[in-house]
Amino acid sequence: MMKSNFSLAKNRKSIYFLILVLIYSLVLSGCSNGAKTNASNSYLIDGVVENQEVDVSSKLPGRIETVKVKEGDTVKAGQVLAYMEIKELQDKEKQAEAAVEAAQAQYNNAKDTYQLQQKVNDADIQAAQAALDQATAQYNKVKNGARSQEIEQAKAKLDEAKAALDVAEKSYQRTSQLFEAGAASQQTLDEVKAKYQAASDDVHYAEEALSLIQEGAQPEDIKAAAAAVEQAKAAIMKAEAGKLQTAIAGDAVKMAEANLNAAKAALDEVKANIEDATIKAPCDGIITVKNVEEGEIVSAGTPIFTIQQPKDNWVNVKVKETQVGKIKVGQKVKVTSADFPKEVFTGVVESINEKPDYAAQRSTNERDDKDIVAYNVKVRLNNEKLKAGMSVTVDFSGSKEEK
Incomplete structure (x- = not known):
């Protein structure tokens, strides 16, 4: 009986030792936020593509008479997206005239x-x-x-x-x-x-x-x-x-x-409202959200369309403080995506946040060391092939500053 207890205690010590070794190995590896290194001294970080989006709203309240686009449509700046009813405005225009x-x-x-x-x-x-x-x-x-x-x-x-x-x-x-x-x-x-x-x-x-x-x-x-x-x-x-x-x-x-100027101003305001009743695209892009149907009443300032600009995109990655000093604004980086396995895209470091986001690696009592924090680095892509939401990997190894 005593021998059996001794064996059990010995096995427990072995298990505890293995657990400590495993924890120590994980701490030393410093793996966090998709950061990876390899023998070629590469520094790879995963991120998700983001695109510039513009909300389009009506400048005045009223009823939508006609909707000219649907989700997925490509539009040009100045293109008509919708018309609002203007009969009441036309009556006001006659009165103002x-x-x-x-x-x-x-x-x-x-x-x-x-x-x-x-x-x-x-x-x-x-x-x-x-x-x-x-x-x-x-x-x-x-x-x-x-x-x-x-x-x-x-x-x-x-x-x-x-x-x-x-x-x-x-x-x-x-x-x-x-x-x-x-x-x-x-x-x-x-x-x-x-x-x-x-x-x-x-x-x-x-x-x-x-x-x-x-x-x-x-x-x-x-x-x-x-x-x-x-x-x-x-x-x-x-x-x-x-x-x-x-x-x-x-x-x-x-x-x-003064009365004449006031009357002219009132007329100009009505004419401007009639002009604003034609809702137009403020930029080139793709309609990703359509929040309105014909006949609906909308409020002024409420977004009714969202336009995504495919060529205006970027990726934000979190770089540990041990690596961020090697990265410079303006340097070119390699960007790859599983969606395009045979292509390598070029990105440019646009900004490096001066304030850290969070601790990428926590200190341990055993090592008695400090937290390792991460900084947000924004990499400009400007490539319409890389769509919003795609996962990409940014390679900072061997990068040079853009000239």
């Missing part, structure tokens, strides 16, 4: 009124200012009396009138003698007499004018001239008050212009 037309007419009328008011007001101010200048000049003339030049001019006119009277008088005397002698007709005598009388009147008027100038204006004349000045000033104030009406007309133009 009518509003713009009315606002335009209102603006034109306000502008014409303002321009006319401005012209009339400017003309009134100019006329009132001219009247004031004239009244002021007359008042100053009456108040200050005639200038010496005016007196001399009045004397000269009187002398001219007297000279003309002397000639007319002599002519009248000769004609009278001829008439008495029967050498002149009564008509001739009458004409000469009329000229003589007119010349006499001119002398009288010239004498009175000279007398008035020399004597100066009467008080009532000065008062009348002053009243004319005040009346002209009142006309100026009235004309200036017209500027307020012009300003009001100008404000009406600004308001009408």
Whole structure:
């Protein structure tokens, strides 16, 4: 019995020893995340191909009228994917166009009124200012009396009138003698007499004018001239008050212009909505998801199609810190896939994450070492043969930086 127990204990020790050896071997191998090495010093990491995908949504809510594509279809940028119902939008467009037309007419009328008011007001101010200048000049003339030049001019006119009277008088005397002698007709005598009388009147008027100038204006004349000045000033104030009406007309133009701009903006918005009711592909690619059927109502911003871009693809792999230092951004790598066993594709390291993702290998108490972490490395493929979801292997051995 004791011998049997001894054998059992010995077997248990052997089993424990084998387990420890196996664990130690696994720890030393550092196998994790699909990383593999071989005798040729290759460093291979498995990953899955990812593709750029673009969600397409409607910019406005509404009912889908027609769907032009299905899943799996290849589309080009700008190609129509679906049409939305636009009858309600078309009705709004007509209303908006009518509003713009009315606002335009209102603006034109306000502008014409303002321009006319401005012209009339400017003309009134100019006329009132001219009247004031004239009244002021007359008042100053009456108040200050005639200038010496005016007196001399009045004397000269009187002398001219007297000279003309002397000639007319002599002519009248000769004609009278001829008439008495029967050498002149009564008509001739009458004409000469009329000229003589007119010349006499001119002398009288010239004498009175000279007398008035020399004597100066009467008080009532000065008062009348002053009243004319005040009346002209009142006309100026009235004309200036017209500027307020012009300003009001100008404000009406600004308001009408603002209403016109608002109406145009509303029309532009409706037109933009009608344009957005035609849902188009933003890029080349393949329709991988179609979330809508004809007749369905969709919300703005909800994805209704997904477009995958076959040539815009990459693979993310996790590289241990013990290897990541050997990899450089821009270097070329070899990529293989079980789907294409006879082909080797070329990839380019696009980025290396500065922050580790997780511990690729945990430390053990027996070794008393540290965790080994992994960093994400993005390898750009840009090859439409490698489809999203395919498993590939990236070979970093013997890679060179792309130039």
